[in-house]
Amino acid sequence: MSIGVRSSPYWPVVSHPKLGRILPGLVVSALGDGMSLVAVTWLALQLAPQEHRGTWVAVAVAAYSLPSAAGGVLFGRFLRHRGGAQLAGWNAILRAAALGAIALAAALGALHLPLYVALLAVSSLLAAWGSAGHYTLIAELLPPVHHLPANAVLTTIANGATIAGPPLAGLLIGWTSPATVIAIDAASFAVLALTYRLAVPPGAPAADGSSSRAGFAALRRDRTLLGLLALSFAFFFLFGPFYVAMPVHVATDLHGSATLLGGYYTAFGAGALLGGLVTGYLRRLSLWPTTIGIVLAFGTAMLPLGLDVPTPVAIGSFALAGAIWAPYMATSMALFQRTTPAADLPQVLAANGAVLVLAVPLGTMLGGPLVALLGARPTLLACAAATIALGVFVIPVWWYRRHGSGGGPA
Template sequence: MRTGVRSSPYWPVVSHPQLGRVLPGLMVSALGDGMSLVAVTWLALQLAPDAHRGTWVAVAVAAYSLPSAAGGVLFGRFLRGRRGAQLAGWNALLRAGGLGAIAVTHALGGLSLGVYVTLLAVSSLLATWGSAGHYTLIAELLPPVHHLPANAVMTTIGNVATVAGPPLAGLLIGWTSPATVIAVDAASFAVLALTYRLAVPAVVPAGVPVGVPVGAATAPSPATPGFAAIRADRTLLGLLGLSFAFFFLFGPFYVAMPVHVAGDLHASATVLGVFYTAFGAGAMLGGLAAGYLSRWSLWPTTTGIVVAFGVAMLPLGLGVPAPLAAASFALAGAIWAPYMATSMALFQRGTPAADLPAVLAANGSVLVLAVPLGTMLGGPLVGTLGARRTLLACAAATVALGVLAAVVRFCHTSVVGSGRGDGGGAARR
């Protein structure tokens, strides 16, 4: 039994002395964020006028993530070269403050739509750097062979929380209010910030000479900042384009699904939570499986995920019975889960260690726009097509995207293999 556990690809991750102390804080914070999946949209529905509910749901969801794109650029000169634990901890602290202010303002009776959206935006300013911090910490502490399992652990923690968080949020909203759930999320981020502060000592990234300050050693030179490094590598640029389009096409779901549940089905937040839970349950299984994909070629796996996810989402837009819709959504979650692990592994393997924080922050600054922009598009799409047809259109477009990406990647690999290409950079897997 012990031999089997130790032979798991996850054992080097969960048994690592630093990462092992961080994981409990990540679990607590992820549970709070899973609850906010329901609370952020439901509070927007309560605050918004009936005629513009879909629009304000879209604005609230976008405000909870979109400003981090600006933060990824504006704060680069101050945060570039920082350790992964610092970046992740500072983001958690800002999230705690912004969400806590929403709960306090609501309790005092002063929470208007404008104040709500503003505080959500403030809380998200460092989210890009926080995400870069998580994956930079993995690259700092673990050798490349363990990157994919470690990425999968990060994803699986969030997926497990998605299973437990939404139904718990539905119950708490029924007993109290969505602002209470947001207060709980704020407290969970405070726990995470404290975890990073106490559990992870100063870490010198691999390859940095002893005695050299981390910031000075890891800060990329002016000739190779994050965006320039991605532009110079056609493989990483293609990966960024694929991820942006994939997440963009998922964005309208965040508008279509709540409006469909509340308007078409005349159901409660608990029913919305059930759908999120189905997705999270599938994602939890898919995330656990992702760590065993190390022997697979990462590029075909990544494009295959896009195609299969779109196929799994089609039944939701076809109006199938609710049990079948929930099952399809669970399958979609299982397919979706490994995408972040495989795409981040491509970045980690194809980027020099000194440039990794800036490259991941640049990647995040672009990707963080994808879902909010898709969500903003979801408002007029739902208004024009209706919630169900919006889901169908996005699913079909996702299938087409995956097929196109696979064809382009195959053609590029064929050219490189024949010696007529430039090699496409370091991340060829």
């Protein structure tokens, strides 16, 4: 069994002397984030007036992620030469401070919706740099052959945390309040910041300072990469309204509690954990058909959420959707790695990330008006159907590029 473990593509990652010290901090922080999946939306539901609940949930969720795109541009001049651990650590410090301020304001009875949204926005300003820091650190510490399994480890940690985080959040909200859960998330980011500070010396190698504009230029020149970026953006965008529709659906259509919402998230996380674990063993499959197939299968698995099916069936389909969703980022990143020259890869991935970070928040912002217009359950159904349509549309485009224009990447 020991030989099997050591032959795993993940062993060089988890056994690395520095990464091995960082992974526990990442697990703690991911658990806090998993709890916040429920707490951020549930606190918005509690603070918002009844007639505008969907809109304020959309605003809160967008505020917790969308400003990271602005931060990625505004702070590039100051942060692009920093090392990976420094970037990730600074993001963790800001998250801890802003989320802690939310909990403090709630404890003092001073929390209201504009302040809540503003503090969520502040907390997310460095999120893009924090994510870049994680992956930059991997590039600093590991040879290229181990980058893909290392990325999969990060994804698996995040997915695994959604198994325990949401139900724990549901229980804590029932006993205390969503503000208490947000305080715990703030503490988890403080732990992560301390972990980075202790595990990686301040003198670690600096990140590449190349301008992200070179990445955008490379994307414009390569129609295959541009098409992959468009597919990813549309895929993530269509998932965005879920973050509004699902809590409203649970609270209004199902008359459920935060615990039930946490159960849905846990099911998705359990499926995503399984999907993430098997991702490293999909390397023999052709990447483009696999990536398109993920889009089609994910939309199909999401359909029962928008239909009047028993709750256990809906939860099971959501778990299946999580398993299908998990490999997408790995396969799409592998396509970038296979297609892009090594010298251009950091800039191209930075440009790709700067665009994709907008997709889910913009979809979430659309979710508010959609829920108000259609209702929560029809919104879920419409998004699932649109995701299937996206996959169907991409198939002939890929087929033509592969077979009708002299070939292309598989």
